[in-house]
Amino acid sequence: MTLQLFNVLGREKQPFTPIIDGRVGMYVCGPTVYEHSHLGHAKTYVSFDVVARYLRWRGYELLYVQNITDVGHLRENEEDRVLVRAAQLNAKPMQVVETYTRSYFEDMDALGVMRPDISPRASGHVPEQIEMIETLLANGNAYVADGNVYFDVRSDEDYGKLSNRRVEEQQDESRELIGSDKLHPADFALWKRAEPEHILRWNSPWGEGFPGWHIECSAMAKKYLGANFDIHGGGIDNIYPHNENEIAQSECANHAAFANYWMLTGSLNVLDPDEGIPVKMSKSLGNYITIKDALKNWKPQTLRYFILTSHYSSPVVYGEEALASAKAGCERLMNARQLVLRQLNSAPAGGAGNGFLERLDKAQTDFRAVMDDDFNSPRGIAVLQDLTRDVNSLLNSAAEIGIDTLAAINATYQALGGDVLGLLGDEAADAGDSQREAALIELLVEMRAQARAQRDYARSDQIRDQLLALGISLEDRADGTLWKLV
Numbered sequence: 001m002t003l004q005l006f007n008v009l010g011r012e013k014q015p016f017t018p019i020i021d022g023r024v025g026m027y028v029c030g031p032t033v034y035e036h037s038h039l040g041h042a043k044t045y046v047s048f049d050v051v052a053r054y055l056r057w058r059g060y061e062l063l064y065v066q067n068i069t070d071v072g073h074l075r076e077n078e079e080d081r082v083l084v085r086a087a088q089l090n091a092k093p094m095q096v097v098e099t100y101t102r103s104y105f106e107d108m109d110a111l112g113v114m115r116p117d118i119s120p121r122a123s124g125h126v127p128e129q130i131e132m133i134e135t136l137l138a139n140g141n142a143y144v145a146d147g148n149v150y151f152d153v154r155s156d157e158d159y160g161k162l163s164n165r166r167v168e169e170q171q172d173e174s175r176e177l178i179g180s181d182k183l184h185p186a187d188f189a190l191w192k193r194a195e196p197e198h199i200l201r202w203n204s205p206w207g208e209g210f211p212g213w214h215i216e217c218s219a220m221a222k223k224y225l226g227a228n229f230d231i232h233g234g235g236i237d238n239i240y241p242h243n244e245n246e247i248a249q250s251e252c253a254n255h256a257a258f259a260n261y262w263m264l265t266g267s268l269n270v271l272d273p274d275e276g277i278p279v280k281m282s283k284s285l286g287n288y289i290t291i292k293d294a295l296k297n298w299k300p301q302t303l304r305y306f307i308l309t310s311h312y313s314s315p316v317v318y319g320e321e322a323l324a325s326a327k328a329g330c331e332r333l334m335n336a337r338q339l340v341l342r343q344l345n346s347a348p349a350g351g352a353g354n355g356f357l358e359r360l361d362k363a364q365t366d367f368r369a370v371m372d373d374d375f376n377s378p379r380g381i382a383v384l385q386d387l388t389r390d391v392n393s394l395l396n397s398a399a400e401i402g403i404d405t406l407a408a409i410n411a412t413y414q415a416l417g418g419d420v421l422g423l424l425g426d427e428a429a430d431a432g433d434s435q436r437e438a439a440l441i442e443l444l445v446e447m448r449a450q451a452r453a454q455r456d457y458a459r460s461d462q463i464r465d466q467l468l469a470l471g472i473s474l475e476d477r478a479d480g481t482l483w484k485l486v
Helices: 039-057 081-089 093-110 122-138 213-225 236-254 291-297 300-308 320-345 354-371 377-395 403-420 427-453 457-469
Strands: 004-007 012-015 023-028 061-066 142-145 148-151 188-193 209-211 229-235 259-265 268-271 278-280 472-477 480-485
Touching (some): 004 259, 023 039, 023 213, 039 093, 039 229, 039 259, 039 268, 039 291, 039 300, 039 403, 081 093, 093 291, 122 142, 122 148, 122 209, 122 213, 122 236, 188 213, 209 213, 229 236, 236 259, 291 300, 300 377, 320 377, 320 403, 354 377, 354 403, 377 403, 427 457, 427 472, 427 480, 457 472
Parallel strands (some): 023 229, 229 259
Antiparallel strands (some): 142 148, 148 188, 268 278, 472 480
């Protein structure tokens, strides 16, 4: 099956055909580093982590670029977010940037998000941004006004093609231009004049200033991926104005299509406590939960599982009940994988179960089919859960499973649940967890046996019931007590 993805540019699912056969260039808008990242960020970057993992698993050579915005992201009143935060903390701007850049990567590492191949900073690419602005001025797509440089949206007849917001449909009210040096309300800053108190400033042909927010992505994408590349990703909330402005300035400067495919993630929402309706989790609304706080209560795999049980392009509502369900689903996969590893350590060379290899082939075929359908991680997880049902049936049967079959089951879990979805750790780590878990269970089984020998049946039953509550059942036999995961 050919890989298909929903291209927001055109609003349809399309076969994926990279510019260079076998190679993919992907740019994803990264964070603005002025505060700790929240779960809304986690949804976007876990989703694109799986996109990157799957492309590589499928055999593509991927170059993944994700920027760090450390200057130029202006609020509605045109204050730089980094400078505002620096003033609040009585810190230097680059001190703020370093603190929260490190925090972002700590969070991503904790969630199992693989590092991008390149993480360029906006502040480190000001010359490239100035060069692109000069090209836009020379092409007649921008103008200078009192040390500021603006993109003229009316110079681009395609402006609005991503978000379907056309210039002629936008109101040109005089009140929006009062006190402004813009020619049209939708015109956006490519370069801003630095006021005397502005700390972040660079020399430019238009005087000391700093770049606007949108120009950074255009300049860095071109530098590392070329004027035209395969996939551009980000969050749906940035479709306008950020992504729209990226396209306009890039295509006017380079006279080439910018990104061939646009993939945008749906928002992570929370229920409004008053209205009871889903609203976007955001810093501006103050309804966000930082990744660090979420990790105090939930394992990283649980958060990943929760995110991946919704399609990347769909919104999802955060809640304790949803996280509890994700925890149970993820633990079912992890428990099955650990049980395989335990039996693998002592499995015979022969044994039964070789017919199960066909079941594993079907799982991989089914998994690839659903992931080829626009990276459908919820259905990918469903394939793994169906496989887990059959694996548990096999392992709980009376048959002695051969080492070849167990190794193949383990390899399938590693490939689909580990390498692609990032829900299962590597074999060595899982084996270590499995051995520690088995040793603790054996210790409790021994304590229960001692309690029974002392006729302390209340204590014996308590240990049995508590193990059962943790998903571990005990079976007393003449030759001892056996335990298994249920």
